[in-house]
Structure formats: C-alpha cells, structure tokens
Amino acid sequence: MDQEDSEPPQIKEEQDELWISQEEEQLVEPEELCTSQEGEQLVLKQEADIFIVTPIYKESDHMTESQCKTDISEKSLKCDTCGKTFQYKYRLTKHLRVHTGEKPYSCSTCGKRFSQLIHVKSHMAIHTGEKPYSCSSCGRRFTKKSTLDHHERIHTGEKPYSCSTCGKGFSQMIHLKTHMRIHTGEKPYSCETCGKCFSDSSAFRVHVRIHTGEKPYSCIACGKSFRHMINLKTHMRIHTGEKPYFCGTCGKGFTQRKHLKTHIRIHTGEKPYSCSTCGKEFRDHQMIHLKNHIRIHTGEKPYSCNTCGKSFSQLINLKTHMRIHTGEKPYSCTICGKEFCALSAFNRHMRIHTDDKPHCCSTCGKRFRDQSTFKKHMTIHTGEKPYSCITCGKRFGFSQMINLKIHMRIHTGEKPHCCSTCGKRFIQMIHLKRHMRFHTS
Numbered sequence: 001m002d003q004e005d006s007e008p009p010q011i012k013e014e015q016d017e018l019w020i021s022q023e024e025e026q027l028v029e030p031e032e033l034c035t036s037q038e039g040e041q042l043v044l045k046q047e048a049d050i051f052i053v054t055p056i057y058k059e060s061d062h063m064t065e066s067q068c069k070t071d072i073s074e075k076s077l078k079c080d081t082c083g084k085t086f087q088y089k090y091r092l093t094k095h096l097r098v099h100t101g102e103k104p105y106s107c108s109t110c111g112k113r114f115s116q117l118i119h120v121k122s123h124m125a126i127h128t129g130e131k132p133y134s135c136s137s138c139g140r141r142f143t144k145k146s147t148l149d150h151h152e153r154i155h156t157g158e159k160p161y162s163c164s165t166c167g168k169g170f171s172q173m174i175h176l177k178t179h180m181r182i183h184t185g186e187k188p189y190s191c192e193t194c195g196k197c198f199s200d201s202s203a204f205r206v207h208v209r210i211h212t213g214e215k216p217y218s219c220i221a222c223g224k225s226f227r228h229m230i231n232l233k234t235h236m237r238i239h240t241g242e243k244p245y246f247c248g249t250c251g252k253g254f255t256q257r258k259h260l261k262t263h264i265r266i267h268t269g270e271k272p273y274s275c276s277t278c279g280k281e282f283r284d285h286q287m288i289h290l291k292n293h294i295r296i297h298t299g300e301k302p303y304s305c306n307t308c309g310k311s312f313s314q315l316i317n318l319k320t321h322m323r324i325h326t327g328e329k330p331y332s333c334t335i336c337g338k339e340f341c342a343l344s345a346f347n348r349h350m351r352i353h354t355d356d357k358p359h360c361c362s363t364c365g366k367r368f369r370d371q372s373t374f375k376k377h378m379t380i381h382t383g384e385k386p387y388s389c390i391t392c393g394k395r396f397g398f399s400q401m402i403n404l405k406i407h408m409r410i411h412t413g414e415k416p417h418c419c420s421t422c423g424k425r426f427i428q429m430i431h432l433k434r435h436m437r438f439h440t441s
Contacts, residue, residue, distance in 0.1 A: 082188050098188065098201070222330045238331070238343070252358070278395075280386050297390050299408075344370075 077092045078085045081099045086092040094116060097103070103113035105120045109127045114120045125131065125143035133148040134141045137155040142148040150172050153159070159169030161176040165183045170176040178200050181187065187197035189204035193211040198204040206227055209215065215225035217232040221239040226232045234256055237243065243253030245260040249267045254260045262284055265271065271281035273290045277297045282290045292314050295301070301311035303318040307325045312318045320342045323329065329339035331346035335353050340346040348370045351357065357367035359374035363381045368374040376397075378384070385395035387404045391411040396404040406428055409415065415425035417432040421439045426432045 082186075084188075224330065277390075278386055278388055293386075296387055299390070 076085045076087065077089055079092060079095060084095065086095060097115040103115050105117050106113045107120060107123055112123065114123065122144055131141035131143050133145050135148060135151055137152065140151065142151065153171040159171050161170045161173050162168065163176060163179055168179065170179065181199035187199045189198040189201055191207060196207065198207065209227045215227050217226045217229050219232060219235055224235065226235065237255040243255050245254040245257050247260060247263055252263065254263065265283035271283045273282040273284065274280065275290060275293055280293060284290065295313040301313050303315050304311040305318060305321055310321065312321065323341035329341045331340040331343055333349060338349060340349065351369040357369050359368040359371055361377060366377065368377065379397045385397045387396040387401060388394065389404065389407055394407060409427045415427050417426045417429050419432060419435055424435060426435065
C-alpha cells in the first residue's frame with residue numbers, strides 16, 4: 001500500500017468558518033474528532049452554507065461512533081475569567097471575546113467589527129437589503145430564519161423556555177439565560193472605564209457608548225444621532241407625525257406609551273408623586289417632573305452651558321439653549337415653514353393652524369393652547385402658590401417666579417443693578433431707575 005493511501009487526510013478548518021446551526025450543536029469539533037487505530041476517512045460536506053464534518057467508519061474499525069462521542073463529552077474547557085465551561089475549544093475561544101472585547105471580523109462596506117463571522121454575514125444584509133424570510137401572519141420580512149422563528153412566537157404566544165426558579169416563560173433561550181442572572185446575581189460584563197457590571201450584553205454595549213460618545217443610529221431627516229435604536233424610532237415620529245398610542249377616553253394620540261400612561265392620569269386624577277417640601281403632586285410615571293420641581297426649592301442648576309456659562313435645572317433646557325449658539329432649528333412647520341429650536345414651541349405653534357386648545361379650565365370653561373398658560377390661569381381659582389422661599393418660607397404663585405428670584409436677594413444680599421453715576425447698588429431694576437432720577441432731576 002502506498003504511503004499516500006495509508007495516511008488519513010488532514011482537515012484544517014478555522015472553527016469560526018464552520019456554520020453550525022443550533023440543531024447541530026451536538027456535532028463534534030474537527031480538531032477533536034476521534035480516529036480509530038487503523039484510520040478512518042473524514043468527509044467534509046457543504047449543504048446550504050452549513051459545513052458538517054462527518055466521520056465514515058470502516059467495518060474493521062474497533063472504536064464505535066458512540067464511544068468517540070463519549071470521549072469528547074468528557075472533555076471540559078473552563079474560562080479562567082468567569083469559570084464558565086465549554087465542551088469544545090472553538091466555543092471557549094468565541095466566549096473569551098466577551099471579556100477581551102476582541103472583534104476580529106469587519107464589514108468590508110462600513111468597517112463595523114464583530115466577534116463572530118456569522119454576525120458579519122447577517123450584518124451584510126443591511127447593505128444588500130436582502131430579507132428572504134417572510135412572516136405568514138403579518139408579512140414582515142427578515143434577514144435570518146432564526147429571527148423569523150422568534151418573531152412568529154409573537155403571533156402564537158409560544159414561550160417554550162421557562163425559568164426553573166420562578167416559572168416565568170420566554171420566547172427565546174437567550175432571554176431565559178439573561179433572566180436567570182437575576183436569581184444567580186451573575187454580571188459577567190464589566191466596563192473597563194468605570195467598573196460597572198451588567199448581566200445583559202446589550203445593556204453593556206449601550207453603556208460603553210456613554211464613555212466613547214458613540215451614537216450609531218442617525219435620523220435620515222434631520223441627522224440627529226442616538227445611542228439606542230428605540231430612541232431613534234421614537235424620534236422619527238416627530239417627522240412622520242405617527243402617534244400609535246391612543247387614549248381610550250378622549251382619543252388623543254401619543255408617540256410614546258409612557259406619555260399615554262401619564263395622560264390617562266388626567267382622567268383618573270391620579271397623582272402618585274408628591275413634593276415633600278410644598279406637597280405639590282405629580283402624575284409623571286418617571287418622577288422627572290417632581291425631580292425638576294424640587295430644584296425650585298433647592299435652587300440647584302446642575303446643567304451649565306460650556307459656551308456662555310448659563311446654568312439650568314433641567315438637561316432638556318440646556319440642550320434647547322445650546323441651539324442659540326449653534327443656530328440649529330430642527331423643528332419646521334409644514335404649513336408656514338417657520339422653524340423652531342424647541343419642540344414645545346413647535347407644538348404650541350402648530351395649534352395656531354389647527355386652533356387646538358386642549359387645556360380646559362373646569363371652573364370657568366376657558367380653554368388654552370399651552371399647559372403653562374393654563375396652569376397660571378388655574379391659580380386664579382385655586383390661589384395656589386407652589387413656589388416657596390427655602391429661607392423664610394414665603395410662597396409665590398405660578399406667575400410670580402421672577403418675584404421669588406428677586407425675593408431671594410433679600411437673604412443673599414445680592415444687588416445686581418448698579419448706578420453708573422455713584423456706584424450705588426440695588427436689588428431690583430425698578431429701584432435703580434427711581435434712583436437715577438436723583439441724578440437726572
């Protein structure tokens with residue numbers, strides 16, 4: 001027998017190049033395939049982009065296929081970082097990239113990098129637009145068969161994966177694995193910059209963008225960028241006018257579900273959040289309005305403009321203010337073409353064309369276009385004075401915010417208005433004007 005016939009062929013394939021589906025996870029790794037004493041043939045088959053290493057045994061082989069699988073299953077490879085074990089070396093290699101952040105595969109079109117080759121091929125469908133898999137229920141198309149399978153469970157309600165601890169069901173195995181970390185406390189993803197740990201890889205990736213400043217999702221209409229895809233989708237409704245969430249009581253539409261939930265409390269009267277200083281109640285489900293309100297009492301203004309130094313109690317106000325320096329006006333009226341730098345101003349303006357006055361006084365029936373004017377009007381009936389001095393407790397109404405600021409100067413001793421003739425200083429401008437008459441007669 002020739003030497004060429006006596007030696008078994010060598011198969012060297014990078015394991016990341018082998019496309020092994022979930023149903024074929026039991027297949028052995030080529031590098032760890034068992035061989036008999038007399039040798040065996042290995043045949044590499046390619047079917048629909050899936051490579052399978054299939055052993056073909058001769059009748060004279062003394063080691064059976066079951067024995068080979070038993071020997072392989074006894075091998076266990078352990079991750080030195082988190083202790084997770086793997087049956088095959090290529091799976092450990094891919095897992096280690098979670099800790100190292102290594103992304104050896106890149107898209108030739110946009111340069112985006114990935115830790116696994118299969119993710120590159122899935123990503124390429126973004127550029128080609130190919131979506132060969134279609135949902136039979138709603139017609140939605142997908143680039144991957146696995147994504148279609150997961151999507152179809154929305155229609156069927158199937159949740160085949162359940163938590164053995166609390167019984168909660170999930171439509172995808174990855175969601176169950178992430179959920180199990182609630183019970184185990186495992187947080188395998190750690191931020192190298194601030195040390196914060198995460199149990200979910202997607203939450204970890206989004207967090208890292210805080211440090212890198214990366215905002216990969218851009219609006220094709222105005223160019224604004226976002227860290228989260230969901231934020232971009234919500235933002236796009238500003239341009240499309242889509243309001244998918246409707247109030248069952250009054251029919252008003254909203255771009256976000258959380259805004260609908262907050263709105264419903266107008267009808268129910270529920271205000272679960274209250275200020276411990278003045279007792280004012282709020283219906284906002286994220287308590288953001290309450291937090292901003294508390295800064296009225298504390299005087300805290302944590303957000304400052306890097307250009308002019310002006311400070312703000314709310315981040316949204318700083319972002320809107322920055323447009324004064326940049327000249328950006330992202331909100332444009334489709335009827336008259338007028339542009340606005342603030343969304344609230346844009347919404348108020350649109351009511352001029354529609355004559356919409358959604359805010360109605362329950363006492364006198366008067367209607368208003370914007371909520372701030374409506375709130376100020378209501379204090380006529382209620383006598384409410386929500387703003388109070390943190391030093392002496394004196395209270396001021398909605399329309400008296402400027403009076404509170406002036407009043408605070410009594411305690412601080414601040415006198416910002418100065419006479420250019422004699423240098424005397426005053427708390428209020430009106431006092432300075434009266435004083436100037438002495439010099440001008």
